[in-house]
Amino acid sequence: NAGVTQTPKFRVLKTGQSMTLLCAQDMNHEYMYWYRQDPGMGLRLIHYSVGEGTTAKGEVPDGYNVSRLKKQNFLLGLESAAPSQTSVYFCASRPQQGAVHEQYFGPGTRLTVT
Amino acid sequence: GEDVEQSLFLSVREGDSSVINCTYTDSSSTYLYWYKQEPGAGLQLLTYIFSNMDMKQDQRLTVLLNKKDKHLSLRIADTQTGDSAIYFCAEVMNTGFQKLVFGTGTRLLVSP
Numbered sequence: 001n002a003g004v005t006q007t008p009k010f011r012v013l014k015t016g017q018s019m020t021l022l023c024a025q026d027m028n029h030e031y032m033y034w035y036r037q038d039p040g041m042g043l044r045l046i047h048y049s050v051g052e053g054t055t056a057k058g059e060v061p062d063g064y065n066v067s068r069l070k071k072q073n074f075l076l077g078l079e080s081a082a083p084s085q086t087s088v089y090f091c092a093s094r095p096q097q098g099a100v101h102e103q104y105f106g107p108g109t110r111l112t113v114t
Numbered sequence: 115g116e117d118v119e120q121s122l123f124l125s126v127r128e129g130d131s132s133v134i135n136c137t138y139t140d141s142s143s144t145y146l147y148w149y150k151q152e153p154g155a156g157l158q159l160l161t162y163i164f165s166n167m168d169m170k171q172d173q174r175l176t177v178l179l180n181k182k183d184k185h186l187s188l189r190i191a192d193t194q195t196g197d198s199a200i201y202f203c204a205e206v207m208n209t210g211f212q213k214l215v216f217g218t219g220t221r222l223l224v225s226p
Contacts, residue, residue: 004156040122042202042216043157056211090156100212101147101204105156 023091030096136203
């Protein structure tokens with residue numbers, strides 16, 4: 001099992017450009033999450049999904065969109081990137097029957113917006 | 115608010131004990147957690163404590179919980195260079211959907 005993988009690992013964008021971050025998991029987990037991590041701050045939840053075809057907003061959803069067309073994939077989109085979106089983005093997944101702390105994290109995507 | 119606070123940095127020598135502190139916000143949290151993030155990697159659950167416990171020991175790790183002061187600590191005995199990482203405490207927020215609220219993270223540097 002590869003676990004949770006994220007693509008790409010690094011990316012530099014110019015302000016106003018768009019991009020999609022891909023998260024894939026091969027553990028058949030129902031729940032998936034996107035977080036951002038900024039210096040001196042903990043991980044903050046952007047969006048999450050409780051199953052294929054469902055998405056919901058977390059605590060910092062503005063400027064991001066998500067889609068969960070397939071159970072194994074959770075996509076995070078930036079339509080018009082801003083410097084404030086410079087961050088490290090982590091995806092996580094967990095089984096529906098598991099506890100909230102049983103999240104498996106991906107290795108992260110470091111995004112810089114200039 | 116949802117601020118879970120930690121000191122930003124801790125430096126110790128190999129073999130010493132490390133104590134990482136955390137102040138959380140939600141007194142109804144059933145569990146409190148410690149996660150470890152190694153360089154270039156995602157978070158991994160290190161240990162956790164149930165809210166009706168004061169202390170939990172797991173090999174070199176000791177978790178202390180003071181519910182009255184909403185204070186959580188992680189003690190690492192005989193700290194090794196491999197323990198160098200960022201440590202996050204986390205609590206559970208129940209706002210219709212259970213989610214983890216992470217602390218600001220403490221970077222532990224262990225020198226030989």
